[in-house]
Amino acid sequence: MIKNIKQILIIICIGIVSSIKAQNTPFSFTKVTIEKEVYSIMFDKWNNDFKHVVYPKQWLQNIVKVKPGQSIQKAIDKVFNEGGGVVFLQKGTHVLNSTITLRSNITLVGEGREKTILLQGKGIDNAAFNIEAKPQVTDLVIKDLTIKGTREGKVNGILIRGRNESRHSRIMLQNIDVTDWSAQGVHMKRTNNIIMDNCNFQYNGSAGGLYHNVYFLYNKYILQSDCDMSYPVLGKGNKYTSCEYVLAQRCTIKDTKTNGIQADHDEAGYLFFHKYHVSGCARVALWFPCENYYDKFNYTENPKYAPQKVILNRCEIVNNTWGAMWRSVNNSYVINSVFDNKNIDMGLLKSDVTMENSTFKKGNEIYTDVKQWPKDVKILW
Template sequence: MRFFKYTLIVGALFVMLFTSCTKRNNVLTNVIIESEVDSIMTAKWGSDFIHAEYPKQWTDNVIVVKPKESIQAAIDKANEAGGGIVFLKEGVHILDRTITLKSNVTIIGEGSDKTILMQGAKLDMAAFNVEAKPTITDVLIKDLTIKGTRSGKVNGILIRGRNEDRHKRIMFQNIDVTDWSAQGVHIKRTNHIIMDNCNFQYNGSGGGLYHNCYFLYNKSILQSDLDMSFPIKGKGCKYTSCEFVLAQRCTIKDTHGNGIQADHEQAGYLFFHKYHISGCERVAMWFPCEDYYDKFTYKEDSKYAPQNIILNRCEIVDNTWGAMWRAVNDSYVINSHFSNKKIDMGLLKCHVQMENSTFDKGNEIYTDVKQWPEDVKILW
């Protein structure tokens, strides 16, 4: 009996301490953007780049959830109160149904090695999901692991917005998303996304169209210190129709296909800083001129290729092909190193300036698609 009372007292004191701390400070930690990034952005783009905004937080309402208790009920309660923190205690939380994210709610665990959200036998869509309606804003997921079992076709995190009323200010910090059969993280039509110090790995066992991380029609993305290595069948990260992306100190290793892909209309202002890509069996950086809705019709219209790209201090090494780009213009490769097996960069009708960069294997400049190497398929 004394032990039970002691446990209750300690638990209450912890919640009081946690609540007190969060009243004074945000739960999230701001990402430090390297000063070199800011200076190069200003020199090349002026003030055109739109940075991601952080989610607002409501920290004076903390709801504690233990394993076997309902995470959804806690999220609903925090949302109905106008906002709050759902604090997931250490242990394995089995997910037998999809959890719906809602506005103004922070979900925080005790650490990615301590709070584990595990795919249950009945989970059939995603661990966390947001549909196009209602629109959500100001969500943070932090300090936990979302782990699949590679069964079915289930996503780790799935957020689907709509152009006319997008989701906004979504952040993931210190989380692992691993072993999901579909996408690890798939975000559509959402603005202001921040990912910091996360591992998105071993996802996409359900097929080559599933990736560790897949963005579609998003604006203002900040990725910092991510490891998106070891996708099972798809890519490490795909950026389709994305604008204003800053990815710093990210890593992709050992893919069966391409490392990253950037494509389609409205794609531009992508800044890759200290991005390391190695061990890709195909192309490390694949930037095709692809119409997402008519991909089997060959095009060279720059409308369908990403524009305004900057690579700074990137290391693209030990891949079969380093970078294969079509109709990419107004772009720069700065202070970077390429050393790959066949071609470091293959550029078809591109305008890309090289500044203080090294290419051990060498680059190829193509003026006609007939010059494109036969062993690099146009529509990978």
């Protein structure tokens, strides 16, 4: 009897160790560490109202390897049809001559962003990676690779478009570069629980000023950590339109021809920017207009169309033409931050923003009427 009990215990222990090892393979993602100060300030200003992201699930036992020249789509479809798993893209250049359709329960992983390169081929006219409104996609991880465009056509690096009734959810990008796409580097629409960690989204948007390095539209629960959205070719570094519950920590945007960050439209709120560095923007570093996305050429001051409950903490907004220009932004805070810009550090029109322990070297302007707004800052960019 005692021997049987010992044998059972040994089997259980082996099972536990095997399970732990399976969850710590090179294919598993690493959770983002959020600084304690972020939690403290969130609780102080918002109580427990902020809703954090939910991480993807992973199926790590089923692994399909893909060499350069082999079909990535066939591997994704095979793993998906088997209930989920890993598509392991081996080192080298994988030329994409057709759009890759992403599916649920997939971990798409390379050997490192400098080793596994996915390069735009001649047959792509929409996106390198695509998810349509149907079917709903959940639990997708892309990590350790580079998705590189050629700036030809109007092509997105990653394009995800969901529906309100069945949003895509639990999408994670970790340790990837998305560069040189003529349209958006990454465009995610009606998608929840998005995590971007240690990623570079740069040199995208060469096809026009409406294309950006990263463009979020109607998304909820976003975590960005240690991401660089610098050097958009013609558009913005990051656009958050109708986004709720955003935490972006230690992110960087440098050298834009227009604005750095834009946040706007309805359902926009609970935006927390921690140690965000924005510099070298030819226009506004932080552009928060009060814009109805579907009627943008009619001026409005309705707070419904501007982000509410915004916190900047320990941010550096320096060497931009204008630091921040906000309209009808309320219940918001600028804490422990430094502004040093060419024209205005912060221009606030009918906004309620509290400044705490922050430095504004150029100075701020408070506007009570749109007629006071500087003419060289267009009200409806």
